[in-house]
Amino acid sequence: MSRPRIELVAEADGVLRLDRWFARHYPSLSHAHLERLLRTGQIRLDGRRVRANERIEPGQKLRIPPLADAPAVPAPHPVSRKEEERLEALVLYRDDHLIVLDKPAGLAVQGGSGQSLHLDALLDALRFGFEERPRLVHRLDRETSGVLVIARSAAAAAFLARAFRDKEAKKLYWALAAGAPKAEEGKIDLPLSKKPGAGGERMRPDREEGKRAQTLYRVLDKAGNRASFLLLSPLTGRTHQLRVHCAALGTPIFGDRKYGGAEAFIAGLPEPKRLHLHARALVLPHPAGGVLRIAAPLPADMRQSLAFFGFGRGESDPFADLSLLP
Numbered sequence: 001m002s003r004p005r006i007e008l009v010a011e012a013d014g015v016l017r018l019d020r021w022f023a024r025h026y027p028s029l030s031h032a033h034l035e036r037l038l039r040t041g042q043i044r045l046d047g048r049r050v051r052a053n054e055r056i057e058p059g060q061k062l063r064i065p066p067l068a069d070a071p072a073v074p075a076p077h078p079v080s081r082k083e084e085e086r087l088e089a090l091v092l093y094r095d096d097h098l099i100v101l102d103k104p105a106g107l108a109v110q111g112g113s114g115q116s117l118h119l120d121a122l123l124d125a126l127r128f129g130f131e132e133r134p135r136l137v138h139r140l141d142r143e144t145s146g147v148l149v150i151a152r153s154a155a156a157a158a159f160l161a162r163a164f165r166d167k168e169a170k171k172l173y174w175a176l177a178a179g180a181p182k183a184e185e186g187k188i189d190l191p192l193s194k195k196p197g198a199g200g201e202r203m204r205p206d207r208e209e210g211k212r213a214q215t216l217y218r219v220l221d222k223a224g225n226r227a228s229f230l231l232l233s234p235l236t237g238r239t240h241q242l243r244v245h246c247a248a249l250g251t252p253i254f255g256d257r258k259y260g261g262a263e264a265f266i267a268g269l270p271e272p273k274r275l276h277l278h279a280r281a282l283v284l285p286h287p288a289g290g291v292l293r294i295a296a297p298l299p300a301d302m303r304q305s306l307a308f309f310g311f312g313r314g315e316s317d318p319f320a321d322l323s324l325l326p
Helices: 018-025 031-039 081-088 119-126 154-165 241-248 257-264 300-309 318-324
Strands: 005-008 061-064 091-094 098-103 145-151 170-178 185-189 192-195 202-205 214-223 227-234 277-285 291-295
Touching: 018 031, 081 119, 091 291, 098 119, 098 291, 119 145, 145 154, 154 277, 170 241, 170 257, 170 300, 202 241, 202 257, 214 241, 227 241, 227 300, 241 257
Parallel strands: 145 277
Antiparallel strands: 005 061, 091 098, 098 145, 170 227, 170 277, 185 214, 192 202, 214 227, 277 291
């Protein structure tokens, strides 16, 4: 059997999670087998142990053990012309550095349990003549719609990853929620941690051991105590943060079975199972200089839900609400 070898993370890979690097370069390596190799220290980054979700950068050294006996997984999903056309129709903005998509609800950004088709597997359809494969630089939950940024080069990916990491990117979300907050605007400051449960792992408020999680909110409209239309801006980027924070506020997002329970469903609401959370707008530094301001229109199903409650801000200017941001 061959010996372990050292591989450099290439410039073309940009900044990405370790497990995504292995999915790209070793598609026959299952995630379970990767976790075992990491847990036993057979895979190391710059000589130290590393976790699957840690971000790696060009120039770092990976120690890789012999992988000939790695369990096989299905080959990457081939991109059909129909899927290419579907993705191209989602493009809100494109230049030589980045692409902005209007991601529909229901399309997973990255692979996971039970996810055979996801955006990361389809990125070759968004090359638009470039040799480099586009790269994800941030993500949205599968059921969340709206603005999603993709880098077109390793340099752009590194720049944008830093912008998100250093909180230079400002995000605005719209949510339709059950009930109404007591205060018209404020900050939710509630640490979160991932805990096991009967329905699988989920994020939970945890003031003792949780990681810092902060969200600014403002009520844009409300129908008494029945429902509210919320503007949300996450100051941190925890998994499911907006969903957990809204539930903790007493206003679970409609359609959120995981965190909202029965309160997140109401008779007569169009598309009641749809998570009513939309990444409305993004303001972030551009790799070529200046600032990019981009917004995604509210999907038809959420416009119908706003009309159901008599809310009329479905086409308002999202950037008029930037005063919410610090």
